[in-house]
Amino acid sequence: xxxxxxxxxxxxxxxxxxxxxxxxxxxxxxxxxxxxxxxxxxxxxxxxxxxxxxxxxxxxxxxxxxxxxxxxxxxxxxxxxxxxxxxxxxxxxxxxxxxxxxxxxxxxxxxxxxxxxxxxxxxxxxxxxxxxxxxxxxxxxxxxxxxxxxxxxxxxxxxxxxxxxxxxxxxxxxxxxxxxxxxxxxxxxxxxxxxxxxxxxxxxxxxxxxxxxxxxxxxxxxxxxxxxxxxxxxxxxxxxxxxxxxxxxxxxxxxxxxxxxxxxxxxxxxxxxxxxxxxxxxxxxxxxxxxxxxxxxxxxxxxxxxxxxxxxxxxxxxxxxxxxxxxxxxxxxxxxxxxxxxxxxxxxxxxxxxxxxxxxxxxxxxxxxxxxxxxxxxxxxxxxxxxxxxxxxxxxxxxxxxxxxxxxxxxxxxxxxxxxxxxxxxxxxxxxxxxxxxxxxxxxxxxx
Numbered sequence: 213x214x215x216x217x218x219x220x221x222x223x224x225x226x227x228x229x230x231x232x233x234x235x236x237x238x239x240x241x242x243x244x245x246x247x248x249x250x251x252x253x254x255x256x257x258x259x260x261x262x263x264x265x266x267x268x269x270x271x272x273x274x275x276x277x278x279x280x281x282x283x284x285x286x287x288x289x290x291x292x293x294x295x296x297x298x299x300x301x302x303x304x305x306x307x308x309x310x311x312x313x314x315x316x317x318x319x320x321x322x323x324x325x326x327x328x329x330x331x332x333x334x335x336x337x338x339x340x341x342x343x344x345x346x347x348x349x350x351x352x353x354x355x356x357x358x359x360x361x362x363x364x365x366x367x368x369x370x371x372x373x374x375x376x377x378x379x380x381x382x383x384x385x386x387x388x389x390x391x392x393x394x395x396x397x398x399x400x401x402x403x404x405x406x407x408x409x410x411x412x413x414x415x416x417x418x419x420x421x422x423x424x425x426x427x428x429x430x431x432x433x434x435x436x437x438x439x440x441x442x443x444x445x446x447x448x449x450x451x452x453x454x455x456x457x458x459x460x461x462x463x464x465x466x467x468x469x470x471x472x473x474x475x476x477x478x479x480x481x482x483x484x485x486x487x488x489x490x491x492x493x494x495x496x497x498x499x500x501x502x503x504x505x506x507x508x509x510x511x512x513x514x515x516x517x518x519x520x521x522x523x524x525x526x527x528x529x530x531x532x533x534x535x536x537x538x539x540x541x542x543x544x545x546x547x548x549x550x551x552x553x554x555x556x557x558x559x560x561x562x563x564x565x566x567x568x569x570x571x572x573x574x575x576x577x578x579x580x581x582x583x584x585x586x587x588x589x590x591x592x593x594x595x596x597x598x599x600x601x602x603x604x605x606x607x608x609x610x611x612x613x614x615x616x617x618x619x620x621x622x623x624x625x626x627x628x629x630x631x632x633x634x635x636x637x638x639x640x641x642x643x644x645x646x647x648x649x650x651x652x653x654x655x656x657x658x659x660x
Contacts, residue, residue: 217243217244217626218241218242218243218244218248218263218264219241219242219263219264219265219266219626220239220240220241220242220256220259220263220264220265220266221239221240221241221242221265221266221268221273221599221601222239222253222256222265222266222267222268223237223239223253223267223268223269223270224237224238224239224240224268224270224271224272224273224601225237225238225268225270225271225272225273225605226238226239226240226250226273226274226591227272227273227274227275227571227591227607228250228274228275228590228591228592229274229275229571229572229575229576229579229589229590229591230576230590230592231572231576234607235250235251235252237252237253237270238250238251238252238253238273239251239252239253239255239256240273240591240597240599241256241259241263242597242599242623242626243626244597244626245596245597245625245626245627246587246593246594246595246596246597246626247591247592247593247594247595247596247597248593249593250591250592250593264636265635266621266631266633266635266636267633267634267635267636268601268621268633268635269633269634269635271601271602271603271620271633272601272602272603272604272605272606272607272612273591273599273600273601273602274571274575274591274599274600274601274602274606275321275575275576275579275588275589275590275591275598275599275600276319276320276321276322276348276575276588276598276599276600276622276623276624277319277320277321277322277552277553277574277575277578277600277613278320278321278322278323278324278348278537278574278575278578278579278581278582278588278589279315279320279322279323279324279348279538279539279542279552279578280323280324280485280487280537280538280539280574280578280581280582281324281326281464281487281489281537281539281540281541282315282323282324282325282326282539282542282543283325283326283327283328283541283542283543284308284311284312284315284323284325284328284332284333284336284347284350284543285304285305285307285308285311285328285329285330285332285333285336285543286311286329286542286543286544287299287304287307287308287310287311287543287549288543288544288545288548289543289544289545295329295378296376296377296378299329301329301330301332301377304329304330304332304377305330305332305335305336308332308333308335308336309336309339309345309347311543311549312336312340312345312346312347312348312350313345313346313347314549314550315347315348315549315552316346316347316348316622316624316629316630317616317619317622317629317630318550318552318553318613318616318619319553319600319602319613319619319622320348320552321348321349321588321598321600321622321623321624322348322349322350322351322578322579322582322584322588322589322598323348323349323350323351323582324351324402324462324487324539324578324581324582325350325351325352325353325401325402326353326404326443326464326487326489326539326541327353327355327356327404328352328353328354328355328400329355329377329378330355330377331354331355331398331399331400332377333350333352333353333354333400334352334354334398334399334400336350336352337350337351337352337401338399346629348624349582349584349588349596349598349624351401351402351441351582352399352400352401352402353400353401353402353403353404353443354380354394354395354396354398354400354402354403354404355377355378355379355380355395355398356378356379356380356404356405356406357379357380357382357388357391357392357395357403357404357405357406357431358379358380358381358382358405358406358422358423359381359382359383359406359422359423359427360381360383361415361416361422362379362381362406362409362415362416362422362423380394380395382427383427384427385426385427385429385430386430388405388423388427388430388431388434389430389431389434392431392434392435392438392440393434393438395440396435396438396439396440400440401440401441402440402441402442402443402462403431403435403440403441403442403443404443404444404445404464405423405428405431405442405443405444405445405460406422406423406444406445407421407422407423407428407444407445407446407451407454407455408420408421408422408445408446408447408448408450408451409422409447410445410447411513411514411515411518412513418447418448418514418518419447419448419450419468420448421448421450421451421454423454425454425457425458428454428455428457428458428460429457429458431458432458432459432460433458433459436459441461441462442458442459442460442461442462443460443461443462443463443464444460444462444463444464445464445465446460446463446464446465446466447465447466447467447468447518448467448468449468449469449470449472449473450473452466452468452469452473452476452477453470453472453473453476456473456476456477456480456484457476460484461483461484461485462484462485462486462487462581463477463484463485463486463487464486464487464489465487465488465489465522466486466488466522466525466529467488467518467521467522467525468518468521468525469525469528469529474528474529474532477529477532477534478532478533478534481532481533481534481535484534484535485535485536485537485577485580485581486529486534486535486536486537487536487537487538487539488522488525488526488536488563489539489540489541489555490519490522490523490526490540490555490558490562490563491540491541491542491547491554491555491558492540492541492544492547493510493515493518493519493522494519494540494554494558494562495540495541495544495546495547495554496510496515496546497510497515497519498546499545499546500546503545503546505546519562523562523563526563527563527564530563530564530565535573535577535580535581536563536573537573537574537577537578537581538555538556538558538559538570538573538574538578539555539578540552540554540555540558550616551614553610553611553613553614554614556570556571556574556606556610556613556614557610557611557614559573559610560610567606567607567608567609567610568607570610571606571607571610575589575590576589576590577589584596596624596625596626597623597624597625597626598623598624598625599621599622599623600619600621600622600623601619601620601621601622601633602618602619602620603617603618603620604618620632620633621633621636
């Protein structure tokens with residue numbers, strides 16, 4: 213006997229994320245928070261009339277996407293100061309809750325943090341999990357870990373500002389272990405370590421290693437002993453090699469690769485993930501001028517060359533079978549929240565992925581990154597009912613997913629968070645934090 217928490221999405225073009233061909237006229241049967249069955253329409257003749265139907269009208273149904281390099285606690289930052297003394301912990305938390313809602317509305321039902329201010333990630337993750345606030349399933353990061361003078365240690369010593377909520381400074385292996393224990397104590401799922409620099413700060417330039425191998429080894433060992441996933445900022449080949457030697461799990465950026473770095477990544481390809489986050493550079497070139505970063509300034513900082521190298525590195529990683537995932541460092545002034553699907557376009561136009569490969573990277577492969585018990589990333593029986601419906605075909609035009617109005621339905625765990633289809637309950641994510649299956653039936657009954 214079917215319970216009340218059941219619905220059938222019918223007449224959709226089903227992209228299940230597994231790599232199989234699209235089902236041209238298919239259905240998805242949801243029970244509770246899971247998918248019971250996915251297949252062609254003729255496979256559902258046994259479903260009783262008491263199960264509510266939502267007619268997709270031939271629209272494109274796909275797994276909810278995963279934003280693999282996210283910063284929910286960042287909000288239109290244009291400087292390191294904006295991530296530190298210019299924004300209180302209280303305001304940061306409010307922004308993060310709003311960003312979580314925005315991310316879910318755009319079809320991202322899961323997200324993997326790549327750094328948090330204060331302990332905001334943990335608080336927001338807990339609020340989402342408890343149903344207090346709508347948002348994606350979230351893998352929460354702690355405060356960044358770096359050495360003195362590292363990538364985001366921006367303030368001069370004479371100011372005596374400390375790092376407050378931005379980062380935890382640690383020098384020598386035992387200090388590194390101590391701050392990672394602190395991250396674990398805060399309740400985070402992951403810890404991010406900066407291994408090299410970035411063009412934005414002169415005390416740690418691109419390619420300049422900010423940790424020794426001994427410190428990186430200590431970070432990975434301590435994190436793994438304490439059940440934390442180890443992620444890193446590693447732009448240079450030397451930093452990537454350091455991360456691979458230490459056993460880091462997720463590599464952020466990997467803009468430059470040499471043979472040793474690539475070989476080590478290839479050997480460990482079954483366990484690692486890479487998030488190039490190239491929209492950091494793309495966004496700077498598209499929007500940076502209004503924040504003082506003209507093309508000439510960016511070229512002088514080496515970003516043009518870095519983009520060229522990143523494109524070449526991704527091609528090598530793709531050929532080596534390394535899982536490269538979309539995720540664009542969103543939350544900065546030039547990469548605002550709500551534009552997440554722009555990185556899908558980068559994968560097609562810059563990295564040479566097909567739209568199909570891009571969607572698989574954003575669903576199945578990124579789902580493997582966040583994991584959640586192996587229950588996200590594809591539309592299959594027993595997986596969480598995380599489903600997005602689009603009015604358009606992203607396999608033909610990947611930019612369809614950038615248009616919020618074309619994301620007609622967002623379902624997470626069998627709960628409708630957004631729906632503008634003529635069939636089914638009309639529901640806007642901005643109105644309330646979710647609709648349970650029993651409520652869906654009541655709404656459906658009132659509209660029939």
